[in-house]
Amino acid sequence: MSAVIGKNGLAQQKQEGDHATPIGIFPLRKVYYRVDRLLKPKTILPVEPLSPRDGWCDDPASSDYNHFVRLPHPARHEQLWREDHVYDLIVVIGYNDNPVVPRRGSAIFMHLQRPDCSPTEGCLALTESDLRAVLAAGADAVQVHAPA
Structure with a gap:
């Protein structure tokens, strides 16, 4: 199993818009x-359909x-309901x-990879089968680190 990360690699000190994936052990929320x-x-995580x-x-x-916000929203935001499949x-x-x-x-997710496996804006991207396997295995946290 391999994940696609942010186009600027991994970051110890993540900042908004840096296109890096944060390093650490993080709980999975929803x-x-x-x-x-x-x-x-x-x-085992809470699951909700998107709208x-x-x-x-x-x-x-x-x-x-x-x-998470409901749209329309006055502040800058990402739309979670997208035309692509990410x-x-x-x-x-x-x-x-x-x-x-x-x-x-913000908006650090595990989501689906693009067909060309291009980098993310800071998220982790997996294939659908790998992401489903992680979820089915009962994972409640993710560890992001530099390769050994």
């Missing part, structure tokens, strides 16, 4: 999936920074969420 495209994943009104705030000036299955990684620190990075 799973979202496109019920119109995929079957519900087997997991076209779902987003994630990535605006460091907002009190909703690094939180967010058909999303696992929210517990990075910068307890407490949330502005500009330390």
Whole structure:
């Protein structure tokens, strides 16, 4: 199993917009999936179907920074309901969420790889079969580190 990471590699001190994947051990919080495209994943984590009104705030000036939001939303945000298939299955990684620190990075997920396996903006991307295997195995945390 191999994961695609951010286009700027790994970071000890992640910052918003640096396109790096944070290093550390992080809890897995929740799973979202496109019920119109995929079957519900087997997991011990909470699971919720996505809707076209779902987003994630990535605006460091907002009190909703690094939180799930309903759209429309006044602050800058990512739309979780996408035309491509990258967010058909999303696992929210517990990075910068307890407490949330502005500009330390937001919307760090495990999600599906693009067909060309191109880098992410800071997330971990796996194949659908690998991501489902991680979830089915009862994983409740992820460890991100430099190769040995």
